[in-house]
Amino acid sequence: xxxxxxxxxxxxxxxxxxxxxLWAIVLLSLKVSxxxxxxxxxxxxxxxxxxxxxxxxxxxxxxxxxxALMGFPPVVVGxxxxxxxxxxxxxxxxxxxxxxxxxxxxxxxLVIPIIAALTRQVVEMLAEEYSEQLRSLGVSRLASVPVLxxxxxxxxxxxxxxxxxRAIAEVGAVIxxxxxxxxxxxxxxxxxxLETSKGNLALALALGAILIGIAIAVNAMxxxxxxxAEQEGLRHA
Amino acid sequence: MIRNFxxxxxxxxxxxxxPAMAEEPFIVVQSTTSTQNSGLFDYILPWFExxxxxxxxxxxxxxxxxxxxxxxxxxxxxxxxxxxxEEQFVADGWGVERFxxxxxxxxxxxxxxxxxKVKGGSDILSALTAIxxxxxxxASRGDDSGTHKAELAHWGAVDVDPxxxxxTWYRETGSGMGATLNVASGMGAYTLTDRATWLSFGxxxxxxxxxxxxxxxxxxxxxxxxxxxxxxGVRANAAQRFIDWLVGPDGQAAIASYVIDGEQLFxxxxx
Numbered sequence: 307x308x309x310x311x312x313x314x315x316x317x318x319x320x321x322x323x324x325x326x327x328l329w330a331i332v333l334l335s336l337k338v339s340x341x342x343x344x345x346x347x348x349x350x351x352x353x354x355x356x357x358x359x360x361x362x363x364x365x366x367x368x369x370x371x372x373x374a375l376m377g378f379p380p381v382v383v384g385x386x387x388x389x390x391x392x393x394x395x396x397x398x399x400x401x402x403x404x405x406x407x408x409x410x411x412x413x414x415x416l417v418i419p420i421i422a423a424l425t426r427q428v429v430e431m432l433a434e435e436y437s438e439q440l441r442s443l444g445v446s447r448l449a450s451v452p453v454l455x456x457x458x459x460x461x462x463x464x465x466x467x468x469x470x471x472r473a474i475a476e477v478g479a480v481i482x483x484x485x486x487x488x489x490x491x492x493x494x495x496x497x498x499x500l501e502t503s504k505g506n507l508a509l510a511l512a513l514g515a516i517l518i519g520i521a522i523a524v525n526a527m528x529x530x531x532x533x534x535a536e537q538e539g540l541r542h543a
Numbered sequence: 544m545i546r547n548f549x550x551x552x553x554x555x556x557x558x559x560x561x562p563a564m565a566e567e568p569f570i571v572v573q574s575t576t577s578t579q580n581s582g583l584f585d586y587i588l589p590w591f592e593x594x595x596x597x598x599x600x601x602x603x604x605x606x607x608x609x610x611x612x613x614x615x616x617x618x619x620x621x622x623x624x625x626x627x628x629e630e631q632f633v634a635d636g637w638g639v640e641r642f643x644x645x646x647x648x649x650x651x652x653x654x655x656x657x658x659x660k661v662k663g664g665s666d667i668l669s670a671l672t673a674i675x676x677x678x679x680x681x682a683s684r685g686d687d688s689g690t691h692k693a694e695l696a697h698w699g700a701v702d703v704d705p706x707x708x709x710x711t712w713y714r715e716t717g718s719g720m721g722a723t724l725n726v727a728s729g730m731g732a733y734t735l736t737d738r739a740t741w742l743s744f745g746x747x748x749x750x751x752x753x754x755x756x757x758x759x760x761x762x763x764x765x766x767x768x769x770x771x772x773x774x775x776g777v778r779a780n781a782a783q784r785f786i787d788w789l790v791g792p793d794g795q796a797a798i799a800s801y802v803i804d805g806e807q808l809f810x811x812x813x814x
Contacts, residue, residue, distance in 0.1 A: 488600075490598075503576065503721030505721055
């Protein structure tokens with residue numbers, strides 16, 4: 307284990323000297339996960355809000371399903387997306403397998419349920435709170451969705467962060483659909499898996515430390531933005 | 544609107560898949576964890592890429608999974624180490640032709656304490672028999688990889704079905720070579736590994752090489768072009784150039800020059 311300390315400090319020096327290979331991997335992880343979360347928000351938020359205000363048969367069932375999907379194992383998602391994108395699969399002609407786009411799709415499948423479920427919760431509470439006002443203004447339930455989403459925007463940031471946390475941390479799905487190809491689809495988590503299997507435990511751990519660092523930085527940034535938005539909101543009120 | 548947004552976002556980030564290009568700027572190789580974990584590809588590919596401008600993308604999984612992925616058409620080249628399966632792959636029409644590329648050997652590694660007393664032997668069959676009799680912990684890949692298939696063939700030769708003992712002294716990890724070595728290192732188990740992964744493995748702990756040199760431990764790698772008649776998307780031209788390079792003088796010399804701690808990891812033997 308005397309190697310461990312040396313290896314760990316080597317890994318840290320890679321991080322702080324800005325090793326270009328390492329930073330390319332960090333950057334790709336961020337690109338893939340941020341994009342997956344943004345697209346998931348565009349889809350997941352309206353769906354969640356619609357489920358919150360609309361009343362239709364099967365709604366209860368859909369909510370249960372959505373909540374359950376929050377715990378969908380990434381490796382199963384990876385397998386499903388692989389079967390879709392494989393050259394023998396229905397979307398094979400798109401040639402998306404083993405590209406970052408495939409990884410974004412897989413992460414979206416993981417993140418959309420989280421964002422939709424959390425959005426539904428927040429919007430449902432707001433809808434109850436404002437139901438009389440909205441009714442007196444003659445706004446239909448579905449038409450109230452954009453207003454409610456806007457009003458809930460600060461709470462929805464949490465939903466985005468929860469989705470981002472799931473996306474950036476998962477390995478099971480992206481390693482199947484991305485293939486962990488060097489310089490193409492190798493992200494932080496798949497690098498950690500690879501280095502672990504090479505027996506380079508300290509390097510893997512150091513990469514894990516960066517991953518945590520990124521998660522903290524993103525959360526801090528977003529919460530700072532949210533705080534500022536809140537303060538401005540108070541000033542204007 | 545949303546679709547346009549997604550497309551614009553993907554293009555902006557340079558990750559959208561463009562239309563299939565005539566010059567085939569990259570190929571996908573389905574290969575094994577042993578070739579990747581040993582660092583061979585990272586070492587030899589820059590030569591080929593500099594010469595041809597073709598980017599070689601390696602997907603490293605077990606041999607069994609690599610073959611299945613190639614059957615699905617999710618690769619242009621198959622480079623694995625289980626000759627009977629490779630020949631079956633070609634016979635079934637999924638591959639065009641199989642070429643020998645290189646070989647190394649399997650070794651039996653285990654804890655220095657060596658509870659089954661197999662150290663120093665060069666007969667893998669008697670070593671496995673001793674391990675089974677001592678019921679000493681043995682970590683198996685258990686993942687249908689080339690190494691796993693080789694291991695099972697040796698158990699078959701001594702007429703032991705270790706899976707009867709699955710979960711007791713016989714532990715199937717269901718993962719790659721490196722991950723299995725981590726398990727063996729952690730629990731003081733014996734395991735069969737290819738020499739290349741062992742030489743480049745960084746977490747040996749108490750493990751050491753116990754049995755080597757049995758001709759039965761020969762480990763041959765082969766390369767096959769995935770049949771473009773089965774999957775129209777196969778980038779056959781670029782893939783063929785890669786295969787030609789690999790079995791030609793330049794590729795063979797590159798393979799031979801890969802050395803870790805003074806030991807050569809793979810021995811080229813293309814005909």
